[in-house]
Amino acid sequence: MDEEMLALQKNNTWEVMQLPVGKKTKDTKQDYQETFSPVAKMKTFDVKNAFLHGNLEEEVYMDFPHGYSNGGNTGVCRLRKSLYGLKQSPRAWFGRFTQVMRKNRYCQSHSDHTLFVKRRQNKVTALIIYVDDMIITGNDVDEMSKLQGNLAVEFEMKDLGDLKYFLGVEVARSSKGIFLSQRKYVLDLLKETGMLGCKPVETPIVEKHHLCLDPEQELVDKGRYQRLVGRLIYLAHTRPDIAYAVSVVSQFMHSPSVDNMAAVMRILAYLKSAPGK
Structure with a gap:
């Protein structure tokens, strides 16, 4: 002091x-x-x-x-x-x-x-x-x-x-x-979301995902969804492989549903496969 x-x-x-x-x-x-x-x-x-x-x-x-x-x-x-x-x-x-x-x-x-x-x-x-x-x-x-x-x-x-x-x-x-990498950033994100021990997947988004704004779907915490997507947008600077998937989930920031959050979690599971790419 x-x-x-x-x-x-x-x-x-x-x-x-x-x-x-x-x-x-x-x-x-x-x-x-x-x-x-x-x-x-x-x-x-x-x-x-x-x-x-x-x-x-x-x-x-x-x-x-x-x-x-x-x-x-x-x-x-x-x-x-x-x-x-x-x-x-x-x-x-x-x-x-x-x-x-x-x-x-x-x-x-x-x-x-x-x-x-x-x-x-x-x-x-x-x-x-x-x-x-x-x-x-x-x-x-x-x-x-x-x-x-x-x-x-x-x-x-x-x-x-x-x-x-x-x-x-x-x-x-x-x-x-x-060479630019965000390996530590990815590992910290996985740890904070409880996805550090998840089973990795091979692609950041499923083919023919059919994600849309569905008023009948159960909604999730909008603040948490926005924070997660925001961090993924920043990560896309060094990870163009997730750019398309992030652009898709970014469309539902104002009214995210359970399916939208599941798509975000899939991106995290994909990042687990190669955090330092």
């Missing part, structure tokens, strides 16, 4: 003052959890306390954390930077990060705002970020090193080394290219 508080103070996250008349404090609760060509380098980085780097435009006050001494001082904290637990935090952090990337002359992609690209002569450098995890890749080694240094000046960075695992996707490299 002392280390976290020191990080907040070092970042000038707040200033202590008396609460102005007519203002209220926010009850913020911090939640901590333990988520190109083959010659191109691919490095991964993590930003420490990412949300603490966002500048707040709103006027926000908060009490000191319960149970933590402030040396006997009274008053409240007026937040200067965003903090975990604030609804403004993700927007404030990404806005600050975008400003830094533009300052380094990177162009933000119009199709994916989390992707930043810089071209220099015949070379290219790209960065993509998800919350506080990022990949830097390209064939401009000097620019990649320069970008890493410039980001380290702005934020506290942690070098996670060469890209091996990112958002549920495992990455392996060889002289033939870059």
Whole structure:
């Protein structure tokens, strides 16, 4: 807790003052959890306390954390930077990060705002970020090193080394290219659904399946169905062999029946046959 508080103070996250008349404090609760060509380098980085780097435009006050001494001082904290637990935090952090990337002359992609690209002569450098995890890749080694240094000046960075695992996707490299797999993702999905010990099947969907919206059929938990299909849609990025079956079960998200859920379970049983394909 002392280390976290020191990080907040070092970042000038707040200033202590008396609460102005007519203002209220926010009850913020911090939640901590333990988520190109083959010659191109691919490095991964993590930003420490990412949300603490966002500048707040709103006027926000908060009490000191319960149970933590402030040396006997009274008053409240007026937040200067965003903090975990604030609804403004993700927007404030990404806005600050975008400003830094533009300052380094990177162009933000119009199709994916989390992707930043810089071209220099015949070379290219790209960065993509998800919350506080990022990949830097390209064939401009000097620019990649320069970008890493410039980001380290702005934020506290942690070098996670060469890209091996990112958002549920495992990455392996060889002289033939870059290979993507979601084996761990599949095994975790099978374990969570109780299908880890199921009997595997040879195809992800039966021929002439006749799946349809049938008002006479018994319905299943819509939330669970949607979560399962959503995870299968993400898995289809590296498993085109299930793409057709997933497209079929995706048609029944608003009113899934027992037969529809059985079709989803068959896809899982098929994945059991070769989780690392």
